[in-house]
Amino acid sequence: MAELWPGLGGPKISYISPPPPEAWRRVWPRAIAILGSTGSIGRNALAVIEKHAEKFKVVGLSCAGNVEHLAGQAACFRPPCLAVLDGAVAQKLKNLLPSGYAPRILEGPEGYAELASLPQADVVLSAQSGWTGLSGTLAAALAGKVICLANKESIVLAGDLVREICRRTQAVILPVDSEHNAIFQCLAGRGQEAAYLVLTASGGPFFGKSREELATVTAEQAMHHPTWRMGAKISIDSATLMNKSLEIAEAFHLYGVSSSRIRVLIHPQSIVHSLVEFDDGSLLAQMSAPDMRTALANCLLWPICESSGAPLLDLTRAGQLTFHKADTEAFPALTLARLALSGRGGLSVVMSAANEAAVELFLQGHVSFTDILRLVEAAMQAHSEAHADSPGKPFCPPLTAAGLPELREEVHTLQARITRLDRHSRRMVYQSAKGDTCK
């Protein structure tokens, strides 16, 4: 299987994790636990699983608040474990489950972490939204799981840490994010000949608008993505292009390449999901209909390639495919990831956390669309000034623990440090937004 892997430890590509062991490939049905099963990724994953029912056994499902939907999924797939936000949600869920079915119901962050490391799970799909996905990804990595990773924030916040854990526990990362999955497919066995990774971006609903025009757009307009149907946070991130900024950081950590070897191309049709430029000038692209089931099937069934259930792409009907340079004047988000990655001193955490807080304020109607990035930039600036004496110091130093219990302890300490910076960055955004409205 190593021959299909995108390149390990090489000078051109140094992928974040080793490939899964040979024995894992032969285990069918695959037992799967899903963190965030009621969101758009979770639902699409269950559609792929249902299509290949003989190949999967669902052993865990979880949600944050959509308990009715979780109850429906649980009644259908009958996993022995479920995880929810707290005791009140757990009680509500119990009342909704069919008689004769009594799964274990886990609660809170510890519950999600336990679901992520269930001994019987062969695969964990990390699909929670935003920074809440971090603890599940870390728990699965510490348990040495094969992780289908849809939560990009886990990598943006703690890419170095996830890489270190994978090295120690042999945990595996399969990238679900469509761009990174496209690159993963293009790089199969050819990592060390790759010159550039080219991420495509649809440009979002406001492609072509000037900075002035963007100042007055509404949340409803921003939520209306032209090619993808997604959750609220990622829809706004796509409209500001912050999603692409986070994806630059994600590619940086997943593939171990410098940000100068990651390019962005605006491609409004969302047919080409990303490309790799090789040393000989060849450009390999992965193309498919904009439907997350393709990337999910690639990861969930890896290395087998079978129908995902997504509509097939008919290039004779796809129309013209166009590619444009990104407008960093109107959409400054793209420059922020490169800035964040140049320091490694926690700026990625500040960028991601400040963005989540600013998006929340925008969705609540407290700030304007262009305020989102202004607030993120201000938080990053404040952090850089406060840490001007240690710009190159890595936020997560290499792990030193010898055994697994000590490793868990060390990871929890680093996770707590990330969480503190995350909360501090959010507070900075709330305070400066409040200051603006008071003026």
Ligand code: MG
């Ligand atoms: Mg993506």
